[in-house]
Amino acid sequence: MMPFANRYSFNVDGLKDCQATIARYYGVEKENILLTAGSSIVLDFCARFFYKTGGNIVAADPTFFVLPATAKKLGLIVNAVPIDSNRKIDLSAMLSTINNDTQLVYLVNPNNPTGTLLKPDAMKSFCAEASKKSAVLIDEAYLDFLDAPDNESMIPLAAGNPNILVTRTFSKIHGMAGMRMGFVISHPDRIKQLEQALFNESQVAISNLTLAAALASLQDEEHRAYCKQKNATSRDYAFKSLKEMKFDPIPSVTNFILFPIGNDYEGNFADFMLTKNIYLRSATYFGQKCCRVSVGTLDEMQQFIKVMKETWKA
Amino acid sequence: MPSTINRRNWFKQASFATMGLGLSLPSFANDTQGLPTKKINSNKGLVNLSSNENPYGMCPKSKQPLLK
Numbered sequence A: 001m002m003p004f005a006n007r008y009s010f011n012v013d014g015l016k017d018c019q020a021t022i023a024r025y026y027g028v029e030k031e032n033i034l035l036t037a038g039s040s041i042v043l044d045f046c047a048r049f050f051y052k053t054g055g056n057i058v059a060a061d062p063t064f065f066v067l068p069a070t071a072k073k074l075g076l077i078v079n080a081v082p083i084d085s086n087r088k089i090d091l092s093a094m095l096s097t098i099n100n101d102t103q104l105v106y107l108v109n110p111n112n113p114t115g116t117l118l119k120p121d122a123m124k125s126f127c128a129e130a131s132k133k134s135a136v137l138i139d140e141a142y143l144d145f146l147d148a149p150d151n152e153s154m155i156p157l158a159a160g161n162p163n164i165l166v167t168r169t170f171s172k173i174h175g176m177a178g179m180r181m182g183f184v185i186s187h188p189d190r191i192k193q194l195e196q197a198l199f200n201e202s203q204v205a206i207s208n209l210t211l212a213a214a215l216a217s218l219q220d221e222e223h224r225a226y227c228k229q230k231n232a233t234s235r236d237y238a239f240k241s242l243k244e245m246k247f248d249p250i251p252s253v254t255n256f257i258l259f260p261i262g263n264d265y266e267g268n269f270a271d272f273m274l275t276k277n278i279y280l281r282s283a284t285y286f287g288q289k290c291c292r293v294s295v296g297t298l299d300e301m302q303q304f305i306k307v308m309k310e311t312w313k314a
Numbered sequence B: 001m002p003s004t005i006n007r008r009n010w011f012k013q014a015s016f017a018t019m020g021l022g023l024s025l026p027s028f029a030n031d032t033q034g035l036p037t038k039k040i041n042s043n044k045g046l047v048n049l050s051s052n053e054n055p056y057g058m059c060p061k062s063k064q065p066l067l068k
């Protein structure tokens, strides 16, 4: 692709119709998809697109921050629906929180930072119900870490319903966070509206390098299977080790783990871990001080656990 | 691991949680999203487990077409 750096993707063989190629990979048409440089931008954009004075959005608490943060900044009310006692998104509470002023429901599945999954059947009925009252955006950033049948996407529903949108990213299982590639899928009418409000030729917003890498990555099922398996091994090791240390990590289906560190922990845990060269996050969720650690290689997780064992006094 | 709850801390967190509904999401209450408040000077030797990235990288087959 480097020799074609001077060309727009629509003039480069093999990149002419990326939108269609990616759409078809997911079983939908070109008219169903809008390509974006990563998915964060489309989350931010959807908060803007669905903005209405006096409106609100419904989102789980906790969940991925980008969309709710933008909504709040714009002045939308964010109806934060606490996760349930199993640390899963409470679908019936989400449904009953939707009211006449709800512009958008944001649902991350599997959820970040909890790493928990809602099953496809529950998701399908939720989408059907919620989309009668409001637009619903399902963020499937981590769905690729699952196996069938749990990895069933809401894309087919989105393709036929302007009130259902699904976002995906190449930042996670595809290992392309720095390349910036993502997309949103919905009914052609909705996609047309989004294009008109954002950018009509969405493919032109993505670099040739990124498009070429994304197309090749989609074809490489093997690499994804490899990443998935490696991730599961590291995650299981970290999970088991934390359990042995008497922590209570939330069982995760993703590439990160959330665990409470105890509310009597004084100070900033992320700051402390950084002094030990471990870079992670800590924040208060569901009233408990928690640590969120991404799943790295097995070696990285061993370093993390080693520091935990050396420094955490029982 | 510690199991006792420091009452003062607990109170602080409880009141924060109850003001949550409709007003603010604790999960995006601060801009750093739980990242360390201290700056990192270098990534050397750092075990970066902060951003849910894929440590195995992009598939090798994706790298080939980039140079051709």
Ligand SMILES: Cc1ncc(COP(=O)(O)O)c(C=O)c1O
Residues within 6 Å of the ligand: A037, A038, A039, A040, A041, A064, A108, A111, A112, A139, A141, A142, A168, A169, A170, A171, A177, A181, A182, B051, B052
């Ligand atoms: C749930 C969720 N959605 C979307 C993203 C955004 O990723 P990107 O903008 O790299 O596509 C992330 C990244 O951490 C995420 O956790």
